[in-house]
């Protein structure tokens with residue numbers, strides 16, 4: 080990829096896509112295409128074909144997806160599976176037809192089995208049943224990875240496949256339908272603090288363990304892999320460090336100055352018990368994250384407080 084290449088980023092209006100777009104622009108890429116969903120609805124096959132035939136990107140970052148937390152996934156498994164698969168099929172087909180040089184398909188650590196040995200190595204894919212709460216989304220991501228592999232084998236088209244852990248940070252969603260665990264916790268505790276509430280009730284038991292990567296580091300890893308990889312194998316992307324949801328909640332509550340009680344609603348699901356990635360492949364390639372969890376959470380708290388003060392929280 081050189082600074083003059085035509086680069087397409089899908090999902091550039093979202094958290095990860097906007098961070099990748101900003102990074103490429105900072106690195107001096109001058110021909111970055113970042114269409115909104117209105118300009119390029121990936122579920123619309125004709126629109127995708129038309130856009131690719133006119134714009135002819137050489138490199139495609141497939142970052143757009145229907146994304147959400149446990150509640151959204153449980154409410155609409157059909158949408159999470161079918162919309163995501165449809166977007167992927169349309170884009171892979173057009174990349175082959177219009178002969179892109181290289182693509183990147185962004186996966187997710189939820190592709191690994193529910194009872195996966197920890198830390199999760201890339202070869203554990205499909206070694207057991209998936210976590211049921213987001214099975215539709217995970218299946219769609221697995222289809223994307225397999226398509227990447229098959230297009231490479233059958234047609235020689237390379238699609239780099241990073242598998243990130245939980246990502247958080249700038250431009251994350253704070254509304255309860257779409258937010259993920261870290262942004263949801265930040266909102267809960269900041270709001271409880273502002274309103275002087277005596278307690279906060281959280282979903283599950285708090286025992287689930289998760290790994291978090293700041294979106295600025297995620298974007299760095301994505302561009303790093305796109306520039307260096309020439310195969311369609313999976314590469315885990317994370318910090319290699321995990322924390323329980325309970326510890327994370329306690330840490331955020333302390334950082335925002337919440338003094339009330341934390342209660343756990345055991346009737347609600349925890350999701351996968353543990354999700355920690357083996358990042359040896361990424362580390363051996365020479366990548367390491369820069370923003371630690373403490374600094375990233377502090378930044379997220381400040382961003383949420385600023386958005387709230389500006390009346391920009393739905």
Ligand SMILES: NC(=O)c1ccc[n+]([C@@H]2O[C@H](COP(=O)([O-])OP(=O)(O)OC[C@H]3O[C@@H](n4cnc5c(N)ncnc54)[C@H](OP(=O)(O)O)[C@@H]3O)[C@@H](O)[C@H]2O)c1
Nearest residue numbers: 090092093094095116120121122142143144146187245246
């Ligand atoms: N967040 C995480 O913790 C995490 C972890 C691992 C992997 N990932 C992956 O990272 C990627 C981006 O996630 P994110 O957290 O940045 O989510 P996000 O903020 O919700 O961004 C998703 C983007 O995809 C776009 N999109 C959805 N459906 C589309 C369609 N039919 N046509 C065109 N664009 C469409 C959205 O457009 P609208 O704004 O119009 O809806 C939005 O710009 C996803 O592939 C996700 O699987 C995320």
